[in-house]
Amino acid sequence: MRINLPEKVLFIIKKLQQAGYDAYAVGGCVRDVVLGREPQDWDITTSAKPERVKEIFRRAGGGDSRMTCASEDEAPHGKGGFRLFSRCYTIDTGIQHGTVTVMLDHEGFEVTTYRIDGEYEDARHPKSVVFTADLLEDLKRRDFTINAMAYNDETGFVDAFDGLGDLERGVIRCVGKAEDRFGEDALRMLRAVRFAAQLGFELDPDTRAAITPLAGNLSKISAERIQTELVRLLTSPHPEEMRAVYETGMADVILPEFSRMMRTPQHNPHHCGSVGEHTIRSLSEVPQERVLRLTMLFHDVAKPDCITQDEDGIDHFHGHPKLGAEMTGRILRRLKFDNDTITRVKALVRAHDDRPLPLTERNVRRAIYRNGEAQYPDLFAVKRADILAQSDYFKKEKLEYLEEYERIYRVIQEKEECLSLKDLAVTGSDLIEAGLTPGPEIGRVLNLMLQEVLDEPELNRREILLGRYRGNLYGEDA
Numbered sequence: 001m002r003i004n005l006p007e008k009v010l011f012i013i014k015k016l017q018q019a020g021y022d023a024y025a026v027g028g029c030v031r032d033v034v035l036g037r038e039p040q041d042w043d044i045t046t047s048a049k050p051e052r053v054k055e056i057f058r059r060a061g062g063g064d065s066r067m068t069c070a071s072e073d074e075a076p077h078g079k080g081g082f083r084l085f086s087r088c089y090t091i092d093t094g095i096q097h098g099t100v101t102v103m104l105d106h107e108g109f110e111v112t113t114y115r116i117d118g119e120y121e122d123a124r125h126p127k128s129v130v131f132t133a134d135l136l137e138d139l140k141r142r143d144f145t146i147n148a149m150a151y152n153d154e155t156g157f158v159d160a161f162d163g164l165g166d167l168e169r170g171v172i173r174c175v176g177k178a179e180d181r182f183g184e185d186a187l188r189m190l191r192a193v194r195f196a197a198q199l200g201f202e203l204d205p206d207t208r209a210a211i212t213p214l215a216g217n218l219s220k221i222s223a224e225r226i227q228t229e230l231v232r233l234l235t236s237p238h239p240e241e242m243r244a245v246y247e248t249g250m251a252d253v254i255l256p257e258f259s260r261m262m263r264t265p266q267h268n269p270h271h272c273g274s275v276g277e278h279t280i281r282s283l284s285e286v287p288q289e290r291v292l293r294l295t296m297l298f299h300d301v302a303k304p305d306c307i308t309q310d311e312d313g314i315d316h317f318h319g320h321p322k323l324g325a326e327m328t329g330r331i332l333r334r335l336k337f338d339n340d341t342i343t344r345v346k347a348l349v350r351a352h353d354d355r356p357l358p359l360t361e362r363n364v365r366r367a368i369y370r371n372g373e374a375q376y377p378d379l380f381a382v383k384r385a386d387i388l389a390q391s392d393y394f395k396k397e398k399l400e401y402l403e404e405y406e407r408i409y410r411v412i413q414e415k416e417e418c419l420s421l422k423d424l425a426v427t428g429s430d431l432i433e434a435g436l437t438p439g440p441e442i443g444r445v446l447n448l449m450l451q452e453v454l455d456e457p458e459l460n461r462r463e464i465l466l467g468r469y470r471g472n473l474y475g476e477d478a
Helices: 007-018 028-034 050-056 135-140 163-169 178-184 187-199 205-209 211-220 223-234 239-247 250-254 256-262 275-283 290-298 320-334 339-351 361-371 378-388 395-415 428-433 440-455 462-470
Strands: 023-026 043-046 088-094 099-104 107-113 115-117 129-131 150-152 156-158
Touching (some): 007 023, 007 043, 007 099, 023 028, 028 163, 050 088, 050 099, 050 107, 115 135, 178 187, 178 205, 178 211, 187 211, 187 223, 187 250, 205 211, 223 239, 223 290, 250 256, 256 275, 290 378, 339 378, 361 395, 361 440, 378 395, 428 440, 428 462, 440 462
Parallel strands (some): 043 107
Antiparallel strands (some): 023 043, 088 099, 099 107
16 A cells, blocks of 8 residues: 655655655554545654754754755755755754654654653653664554554555554554553543544454553543543544543543433433433534534533432422533633633533523523523524434424524524624713713613613614613613
8 A cells, every 4th residue: 555645744754764764654644644534744753863853954054943955956856856945944842752843834744763662650751762773662652553553655554563454443452552551641541532533433342441440540641631632532523432431430530520420310201311321412413613512511510410309200400501501610620721612611501401482582682692692503503412312202392492493593683683782772971971970870771771672672773772861761760
């Protein structure tokens, strides 16, 4: 099998080979090309040590970090037939671990020396690395067989661990003993499930079995790294792999709230499984977008804390949206999410069970005001996923209700009706000009005007609202 390497990758490999060293594209980029996917980046591994890599792609003088090609013959537009690159230089991105980034026309390629990792002391980083001239030794230290393949045009594939076979079989399998790989870097356990979710693969039985006794080591991994893998899993084509995160014990460590959801039954005709199973189904019913998938993961997070049972044995979860929003904020902060994501997900969780009744334009306007205009139309996607993940009990009627809700929302949008203070025809300056003393009273009057306009949009005209103000319709007793 032959794969097409990008021109810049070929150039780097050829330069290293011309200098007497081995060089290969390696890891995820090789895997992705075999799968017909576009690699996000290209990594290169070489027998050349970092200082030699820097010499081969040597710097210009005068302390400038830029590098020019050594001669006309070595230039990318020379004998190799490569296009001329305007800028070529190196950056010491991880030189202590053998990595130099070669920049070609502002595009970076990590070039890493073959290495053997020393002892891992923190379930994350090797204490030391030793450079080696043996490619196989370098490939042995990698996480999964599908990420332990190397390729160049002269040698073809170097696939000592049957990564190509695992790609064909659709299997995620550790290189060597899974216990050793997971002991080196605990995050690899979550990465295994993430790769399964992204690629639609299954975990090799031995690889999966090794996770449970080692899952506790995930407590040593930073929240930022956990967040990255979790989001990649959630936004994958197979977010149902969250079930494996629970079943292997990883959720108990990184997301105990989800474990509680999986263990909380729902004895209610609207549901057909635990809170967690409903959540997993809902994840697959919403688009592969970060905020939407996070919302579905947490939309029922408070149900275990809000559960009550009536005299007929029916479970109820009164107040779970409001408490769920508060819990979601705490969890997302713990996982080091940005403030914008936290705000958006919390708002959608709080609003996911809000149902304006009856469905009239007035009530929908008030729902938009109550929930926040920014939550629409995402809220409809959340509600639809929630309904589709429930039992068939009144499902048709629920979907018809949602369709009508969305239709009315579109009508309101087309009319460009006022839904918040920013759309109100009167401003605080208008009220001051009309004689109102600056202060809290301005906000009170504007809010009263908005409440009227939500009920009767035709009132949203400056002259009408100011006339009603002058007529003392917004006095202290209003």
